[in-house]
Amino acid sequence: MNIYIRPEYEVVRDENRCIACRVCERQCANEVHRFDPETGRMIAESDKCVNCHRCVCLCPTHALKIVKSDDTYKTNANWDNQTINEVYKQANSGGVLLSSMGNPKPYPVFWDKMLINASQVTNPPIDPLREPMETQLWLGRRSAAIERDEKGRLKNTLAPQLKLNVPILFSAMSYGSISYNAHESLARAAEELGTYYNTGEGGLHKDFYKYGKNTIVQVASGRFGVFEGYLESAAAIEIKMGQGAKPGIGGHLPGAKISADVSETRMIPQGVDAISPAPHHDIYSIEDLRQLVYSLKEATAYKKPVIVKIAAVHNIAAIASGIARSGADVIAIDGYRGGTGAAPTRIRDNVGIPIELALAEVDQRLRDEGIRDDVSILVGGSIRSSADVVKAIALGADACYIGTAALLALGCHLCRTCHAGRCNWGIATQRPDLVKRLNPDIGYKRLVNLVTAWNHEIQEMMGGMGINSIEALRGNRLMLRGLGLNEAELRILGIKYAGESM
Amino acid sequence: MRIDATNMHFADLNAAVRNDSEEEIVIENCIGQRYIAAGSSERHISVIGTPGNALGAYLNGTSVRVEGNVQEATGDTMNCGSIVVNGSAGDATGYAMRGGVILVRGDVGYRCGIHMKAYRENKPAIVIGGRAGSFLGEYQAGGTIVVLGDRRGGKPIIGNFCGTGMHGGEIYLRCEEIPPLLPAQVRAERVSELPEDVRSLIGAWCGAFGEGAAAYLNASYIRLVPNSANPYKQMYTDN
Incomplete structure (x- = not known):
């Protein structure tokens, strides 16, 4: 017996506006909409709707909206509708709950509890429109031995x-x-912006080797698509130890998503599950990690920086020190709000843990141990705006990874159903008819727009603080003040409360 | 070129190999230097002594022969080429290898052939003369592992948890009985006749170490294959 679960969202059609043009029907891969020839009207099945807003955006007469259902079980602050429905789903199927994108739960967002400083009177703000404002930076080991050749010149x-x-x-x-x-x-977009994108663990498609100097290639436990040419083509190599959305577990791309093209790129057979085990089975210690780092450096003749990516977890500072x-x-470091194409809900x-706290702890520990300059720090999961970037850098990051924000720029509406593989926006899918909906000529421009706009905002905020170089903002925690934070949170973030003077 | 590796740091040794223009390289007195031949292509490298971890990692066509034992992670993510070990090999031999062949005269440690995978014409193979440790072929997704079980002195041919998470490829064990305690993902069957590619792998192993082929070819084998190529299909429910 399967208990019926009423959909969380309902499709509402304004019959006065609908012209039965059937665009919604053609656009919905979930087959929510259909034309009823008897009445000449469109019908919607809300049960199939994932709330991706594709039909809402493309309806030429704006006749559609998606609303949260007001159907509810008897109100219960402990057992809310979602919690009850999850029990029903598992009792119906016996399956592990599978979700996509980042953690949507109402945990505190520490970015929103930190405020940025600005100069007044005693040190003047800088106007980025008339003075140089440097957002260029370098990632890599900065500490280097001073050595001279026989003529005394610096090596x-x-x-x-x-x-x-x-x-x-x-x-x-x-x-x-x-x-x-x-x-x-x-x-x-990475090429035009002078930054990098990251292949993830799926290999590098043969058409994209030409973007190699703006590509970071990933090496994870499954080693998909990893070979000499892949490592050689990239600007940097990232070893994936963990991911913020699913710390401690591996990845699993179902065989159904391994198309001919994906198979070729991952260098695995078509239709067979692609399983990334939770651990790297050759890494059980920092010494073992060092072995993988150096095997990659040896294979690429020490020409490329090696990044180690980990999820933000409880003992993050000690782990980062080891790395x-x-x-x-x-x-x-990837925070617990980072996105994913599929992860067990639980x-x-x-x-x-939150990236804000993890970052502050790691930066402080590396400084205390005198090894902060031995590594750069990248953070992600989740960075939602230019203000988050500024706060992250002030907390000690060198730069930020954005994933969800980039997908939003491409049209993602955070319906969190990537794992179904029917993305109506052509992003999280391999179905050719859906993929072609995302035009890369437009998509890349939108990404360039987003990052360019953020960079302007970063420059404005830096100018306001009287800082003209992004590297001078790094770890400058006096530029932050907390609001609505308790003593422990302030201590871990290493910032003062709003209103407290130096 | 001949390189005397006595007291050489691995970075210096590997730079010497990388920067040498000759196709044939002999490394003598090898004492645990790591990453030898990492990512290497189109070379013939002989190693006399004991190379360190990650010998032939990302190997891309070079042939390596070792007169001695090798340590951990030999042939990690190897793409093509060959590694012949006239001795025994440590843990995680052939981790995630996608192509090429590893021939080991003696035993291998834990996790040999873990996450090995095949792709089109690339079909990796490991032939082990002696016994294999636990977790042989864990998560195996493709390719062939052969364990000949020579000189095992009454001990089992494989350790525990052979083929856990296996979802592709095949394992051949030269023994009479199906080993006990195989995981649920693995199906075991007696081999009535060895397929031609496995016969030629065994032939290559015999040739590499000067063994007569008859005793190995005319023996009984057990074949292990996965039960399903999609082992986790039924595990999830959409949320």
Whole structure:
């Protein structure tokens, strides 16, 4: 017996506006809309609706809206509708609950409890429209031994560095989890912006090798698509140890999503599940991690920075300290709100810690141990605006990864149903008829627009603080004040309360 | 070129190999230097002594022969080429290898062939002369592993948890009985006749170490294959 679960959202059609043009029907891969020839009207089945707003956006007469259903079980502050429905779903199926995108639960967002400083009277703000405002930066190990050759000239002992024109990179999203056109949009935008996109664990499509100098390639436990040419083509190599949306568990791309093209890119057979085990089975310690870091450096003749990506978890500072000593050039930390193409709901919503707290702890620990300059710090999961970027850098990050925000720019409406593979916006799908809805010529421009706009805003905020270089903002926590935070939160973030003077 | 590796740091040794223009390279007195031949293509490298971890990682066509034992993670993510070990190999041998062949005369440690995968013409293979440790072929997604079980002195041919999470490829064990305690993802069957590709793998192993092929070809084998290519299909419910 399956208990009927009423849909959370309902499709509402304004019959006075609807002209039965059937655009909604053609646009919906979930087959919500259909034309009834008997009445000559459109009918919607809300049960199938994932609330992706594709029909709402494309309806030429704006006749559609999606509303939250007012149907409710008897109100209960402990057992809300969602919690009850999840029990029903599991009792119906016996399955693990599977969700997509970042943790939507109402946990505190610490970005929104930090405020940025501005100069008044004693040190003047800078106007970025008339004075240079530097947002260019380099990622990589900065500490280098001073060595001279026999003529006394300084030898270049600096480790390889990644140059960024903006303090924003596109985070790892694999081909397979997102579409070819989404990848092309990210790659072209990264090239135009002077930054990087990240292949995720899905290999690098043969068409995208030409964007290699703006590409970070990932090496994860499944090693999909990893071979000499892949490593050689990239600007940097990222070892994925963990992901904020699902710390401690691996990945699993179902065989149904392994199309011919995805198969070729991942270098695995078509139709067979692609399983990334939870651990790297050759890594059980920092020494083992060091082995993987150096095997990659040896394979690429020490020409490329190696990034180690981890999820923000409880003992993050000690883990990051170990990574900084493993030979990695950059540590990427992914917070518990980071997105995903599919994760067990319980893991996504309950495992990991906020990126704000993790970042502050890591930066402080590396400073205390005198090894902060041995690595750069990248943070993601989730960075939602230019203000989040400024706050992250003031807390100690070198630059930020954006994933969800980039997908929103491409049309994603956060329906959180990526795992179904029927993305009506052509992003999280491999169905050719859906993929072609995302035009990379437009998609890449929208990404460039977003990051360019954020960069202007970052420059404005920096100017307001009287800071003219992004590197002078890094770890400058006096530029932040807390609001609505308790003592422990202020201590971990290393900031004063709003109104407190230096 | 001959390189005397005595007291050499791995970075210096590997730079010497990388920067050498000759196709044939012999490394003598190898004492645990790591990452030898990492990402290497179109070379013939002989190693005399004991190379360190990650020998032939991301190997891309080079052939490596070791006169001695090898340590952990030999042939990690190897793409093509060959590694011949005239000795025994440590843990995680052939981790995630996609192509090429690893021939080991003696035993292998834990997790040999873990996450090995095949792709089109790339069909990786590992032939083990002796015994294999636990977790042989864990998460195996493709390719062939053969365990000949030579000189095992009454001990089992494989350790525990062989083929856990296996979803592709095949494992051949030269033994009479189906080993006990195989995980649910694995289906075991007696082999009536060895397929030609497996015969030629065994032939290659015999050739590499000067063994007569008859005893190995005319023996009984057990074949392990996955029960399903989509082991996790039924595990989830949309939320």
